[in-house]
Every structure is written in structure tokens, then in C-alpha cells.
Amino acid sequence: MTKQLLDRALTIDIEAFQIDLVLWFTHDHRDMPWRKERDPYKIWVSEIMLQQTRVDTVIPYFERFMAQFPTVDALAAAEEEKVLKAWEGLGYYSRARNLHSAVKEVHEKYGGIVPNTPKEILSLKGVGPYTAGAIASIAFGLPEPAVDGNVMRVLSRILLIENDIAKPQTRKIFEEAVRLLISKENPSYFNQGLMELGATICTPKNPSCIVCPVQKHCEAFHKGIQTELPVKKKKIKKRTVPVAIAMLQNESGETIIEKRPETGLLANLWQFPNIEISDRNLTKEHLKTYLEERYPIQVDLNDHLVDFQHVFTHLTWQISVYAGSFKAKEPITNGTIVNAEQLDAYPLPVPHQKVARLMKGE
DNA sequence: GATACGTGGCA
DNA sequence: TTGCCAAGTAT
Structure with missing residues (x-):
């Protein structure tokens, strides 16, 4: 495969491709908060937030996160509850817990300085091959591949690679391709240029090939098959889980x-x-019955209030909300009793945020 | 290698 | 409405 790939990569003018891509990114890149400086910590946090998440969604979270946890040491010193609260609504919450854990490791093991070797960066919790490459190239200028969905889409078209990008193994093929193509002079802009191109021009549907800075290097465009690529196997259908939520008040x-x-x-x-x-x-x-078995309380439940759906990646919650009253017979140990104001301090997933707003009458 | 893991936007 | 998509990682 690598030999085949090498042949294909060599059919394009690598040097011209690098120049066209890097020059385009230099002039046309979008302004983002984490692109204002080269603080490895900020690059790191932004890359974690950007995993499977759109730039427009991330920006306000990133700004708030940096105001609250401006440095490795500040985040290392924070309580997990505060970190999760700052992440509330962003999704994939293990990202926040892994980032917090890894930052504490950097604080203790590296004196608060983000390590600058690909191996050490990759060893950090929550940092996989893509993120390690992104930090290495963007923060430290190392010629490492940073292959995400954008890069696979862009290169599948330019190099006419037809492997299924849904397979984990396929990423390695694209990493090999990037190692062949990457600009040694500016790995940061090369990698970011690939991603920026995928996000703004070489889009999944209706790519804007007319204004593409690397159109002349694109095999798929020459053959007019850019919309056939990349090849991606479809996902399986998700299951639905019916859930009844108790909105209790004393x-x-x-x-x-x-x-x-x-x-x-x-x-x-x-x-x-x-x-x-x-x-x-x-x-x-x-x-x-469940509530009175789980907690030392007496419950009086009304008929159900509202139904709504919440769709996750792999399943759907079909939610019914039941309002009701309770009286505590003894102190509660496996939960906590809070008023509306105190509730705001707790990190809640989106469907439960909706219930919280319901309870406040919003 | 397949599956779990969030959320919001858009055709 | 439904399905797909967005700068992936851990197990």
C-alpha cells in the first residue's frame, strides 16, 4: 500500500503543492482565539475541544475556559467539578476529565511545561495520534502528521485514495501520505492549511473546487469525481432507550x-x-417505587408533564418528565438536595438542563 | 477492529 | 423528520 501511495504522491509536484497550500493558509485563514499566539497549553486545550466539534461551537467555550484556567498550573489546581462545569454542554465529557488529568501530570512531572517530543505528547491522557500531531506541528513546528476527518477527505481527493475512512487502519495510510507531502519549512501551516481547506472549501458536499488553491494538484477534480470521495461506510442504526425523569420538589x-x-x-x-x-x-x-427504595423519602407523583427526545451518537433517550413532591424522612446520602440557585453550580447534561429550566418555569 | 462517547447545525 | 456531519480517543 505504501509503495502504491508513494507512486501516487509522486504524481503531484510536492514542492508546488506545499507552497500553494501554505501561502493560501497564510493569507486566507479564519481568525480564531487560539491562533493569536503559540502557547502550547492553549493549542492543546483548543485541539481537545475541537475533537468532533465545530469551530463556532468551541470558540465561546475556549474563551471562558482560558479566562478561568489560563495556565497549566491553574487548571491543575482546579477541582474536577469546576472543570466539568466549564465543559457543560460541549459534550464528550471524558475529554474534560482526561485533559484535567493530563494537565495535572504535566504540572507534576514536567513542572508545568508541555513536553515537546511527539512520544511524550502522545502519552498524555486524551491525546491520540491526531491531537499529538497537531500539538507537535502547531505548537512546536515539528513535521508530524495531524490526520483528522478533513485531512482524510482532502487527501483522498487529491491523491485519489479510495480506502474506507471509517476504518481506523485507514488513518495510517494518510499519515504516510502526509509524511511524504508535509512542508519541512512550515509544518504548522501545512497541517492547518489541510484542515482549513477541508473545513471551508474541500467540504463533504458541494466542494468549492472553483476557488480551491490546490485545484491543479487534485486528481479527483481532474477526473470530475471529487464528490465520490472519500469512501465512507455508513453507520449502523442507533437504539432508543425510554427514560422517565423525576422532577421532585419539597x-x-x-x-x-x-x-x-x-x-x-x-x-x-x-x-x-x-x-x-x-x-x-x-x-x-x-x-x-424506585424513588422510595433509593432514597428515604415519601413521594407523591403527578401524571407525566412533558415528553422529549435527546439524540446521542449511539443511542436516543425518549424522555418522559414526571413532576411531583417529596418529603425527606431522613438525610439523603446518595444524592443531594438543592434549591434552584444551587442547582446552577452542578454540571448537567443537556437533557437534564432542560428539566432544570422546566422546574424554574422557564 | 468495533463500539462507546455529546451536541447542535443543516439538507 | 431523519440522517449525516464536525480539528478523535479509549477500551
Whole structure:
């Protein structure tokens, strides 16, 4: 495969390609907060936030995060709860926990200085092959590949690579391609140029080949098959999980929330008590029984208030919200009782944020 | 290698 | 409405 790839890469004028790409990025790149300086910590945080997440979504989170945790040492000293709260709504929360853990390692093991070798960078928790390459090239100017979905799309078209980009193995092929093509003079702009091109011009649908700075190097364009690439196998259908959420209040207007398990979906975030529904007709009774078994409380449940869906990558929650009242017979240990104002301090996943707003009457 | 892991935007 | 997409990683 590598030999084949080498032949294909050599069919284009590598030096001209580098110049066209880097020059284009130099003049046409979008302005982003993390592009204002070369602080490896900021590059690192931005790259973690940008994993599977759009630039426009990330920008406000990045600004707030940097205001709150401006340095490695500041983030290392923070409580996990605060970090998760800053990440609330961004998704893929293990990114926040892994970043926090890795930053603490950098604080302790490297004196707060982000390591500058590809091997050490890759060893950091939450940093995989793409992110390691991005940090190495953008923060330290090293000629390392940083292959994300954009890069695979762009290069699949330019080099006419037809491997399925949904397969993990395929990424390695593109890394080999980048090692052949990357500008040794400016690896940072070369890698960012590839990604920027994919994000703005060489898009999945309706690529703007007319204004593409590397059009003359593109095999797919010459053959008129750019929309056929990249090859990507379709995903399987996701399952639906019915969930009943209890929105409880006592006479003081306080409610019960609990912390989710430290692993799995939405790990370490907080939520309103809930159960998976087995039989829709018996939901109200099941929920009441569950609540009174789990907590030392007496529950009075109303008929269900509203239904809504929340779609995850791999499953869908079909949610029914049940309002009701409770009286605590003893102190609660496996959850906590909070008022509306205190609730704001807890990191909640989006569907539970919706319940919180419901309870406040918003 | 396949699957788990969030969320919001868009055709 | 439904499905796909967006600067992936861990297990």
C-alpha cells in the first residue's frame, strides 16, 4: 500500500503543492482565539475541544475556559467539578476529565511545561495520534502528521485514495501520505492549511473546487469525481432507550439531584433521579417505587408533564418528565438536595438542563 | 477492529 | 423528520 501511495504522491509536484497550500493558509485563514499566539497549553486545550466539534461551537467555550484556567498550573489546581462545569454542554465529557488529568501530570512531572517530543505528547491522557500531531506541528513546528476527518477527505481527493475512512487502519495510510507531502519549512501551516481547506472549501458536499488553491494538484477534480470521495461506510442504526425523569420538589422548593457513575455515558455529571422505562403504562408506579427504595423519602407523583427526545451518537433517550413532591424522612446520602440557585453550580447534561429550566418555569 | 462517547447545525 | 456531519480517543 505504501509503495502504491508513494507512486501516487509522486504524481503531484510536492514542492508546488506545499507552497500553494501554505501561502493560501497564510493569507486566507479564519481568525480564531487560539491562533493569536503559540502557547502550547492553549493549542492543546483548543485541539481537545475541537475533537468532533465545530469551530463556532468551541470558540465561546475556549474563551471562558482560558479566562478561568489560563495556565497549566491553574487548571491543575482546579477541582474536577469546576472543570466539568466549564465543559457543560460541549459534550464528550471524558475529554474534560482526561485533559484535567493530563494537565495535572504535566504540572507534576514536567513542572508545568508541555513536553515537546511527539512520544511524550502522545502519552498524555486524551491525546491520540491526531491531537499529538497537531500539538507537535502547531505548537512546536515539528513535521508530524495531524490526520483528522478533513485531512482524510482532502487527501483522498487529491491523491485519489479510495480506502474506507471509517476504518481506523485507514488513518495510517494518510499519515504516510502526509509524511511524504508535509512542508519541512512550515509544518504548522501545512497541517492547518489541510484542515482549513477541508473545513471551508474541500467540504463533504458541494466542494468549492472553483476557488480551491490546490485545484491543479487534485486528481479527483481532474477526473470530475471529487464528490465520490472519500469512501465512507455508513453507520449502523442507533437504539432508543425510554427514560422517565423525576422532577421532585419539597415544601421549600428544593429538589433532589444525584451524581452519575464515574465511568460510561455522561460520567461524573449530575442528573435528576430517573429510570429506564420497561412498561409505559406502569411508569408512574415504577418511578415512585424506585424513588422510595433509593432514597428515604415519601413521594407523591403527578401524571407525566412533558415528553422529549435527546439524540446521542449511539443511542436516543425518549424522555418522559414526571413532576411531583417529596418529603425527606431522613438525610439523603446518595444524592443531594438543592434549591434552584444551587442547582446552577452542578454540571448537567443537556437533557437534564432542560428539566432544570422546566422546574424554574422557564 | 468495533463500539462507546455529546451536541447542535443543516439538507 | 431523519440522517449525516464536525480539528478523535479509549477500551
